Amino acid sequence: MIKVSVMYPNGPKTKFDSEYYKNSHLPMIAETLGDSLKGIEFNIGIGGRVPGELAPYVAIAHLTFDSIESFQSSFGPHAEKFAADVPNYTNVEGELQISEIVS
Template sequence: MIKVSVFYPNEEGKRFDMDYYVNKHMPMIRQMLGTACKCVDAEQGLGGLSPGTPATYIAICHLYFESIESFQTAFGLHGQAIMADMPNYTNIQPTIQISEVKI
């Protein structure tokens, strides 16, 4: 199983519209990626380890695929449209990591 993680850093002066992200962007991704995407989850950062510290990431998204090839095929077809929607919910440059799920 492959996990594609998208991390949106919690940066001062940046914006992130969680309502748009959850109710518009994520359903669009699910529709575009179709059955290649096995599962999606989106998280909103609440805080750091110590009480009162800010979250490192304002939002994190995980998308799961059977293989790197299935991700590359699905994202290759729709990646530009997915990325073009980003200004509708954020001005943050995300960090993306592709991982192999071990457990």
Template sequence: MIKVSVLYPNSDSATFDMDYYLNTHLPLVAELVGEALLSGHADKGLAGGAPGEAPAYIAMGHLTFDSVESFQQSFGPHQGAILADLANFTNTHPTVQISEIKQ
């Protein structure tokens, strides 16, 4: 099983509409990729590791799939629509990481 993490970097000028992300963007992604998506959730950055330190990421989204191939096949045809929606909730440029889930 793999996890696709979308990391939205924090900065003084970063904006992120968590309500839109949770109620519009993630449901859009789920609808477009269909049954290939096993689960998804979001994290809101609160703080860094040191007292008073800002979080490195303003938000993170995590999606799980059976495999990299499953993700690529389901996401690829809809990449344009999904990426176009970013401007509706953030002004950041996210980093994507695909990880193998170990238990």
């Protein structure tokens, strides 16, 4: 199994509509990817290392797939559609990381 994490950097000028992301963007992704998407998790940053510090990421989405090939073959053909929706919920570019789930 692999996890694809999309992390949205936080900052004083960062805008992120978590309601839109949760209720529109993620459901669109889940519906489009179908059975190749094994799981989805959405986290909202609430703090950093020091009390009162901004969280490094305003939000993080974790999507799980059986393999990198499964992710690429299901996500790739729709990447432009997903990217076109980004301005509807944020003004920052998400960072993407693919990780192997080891436990």
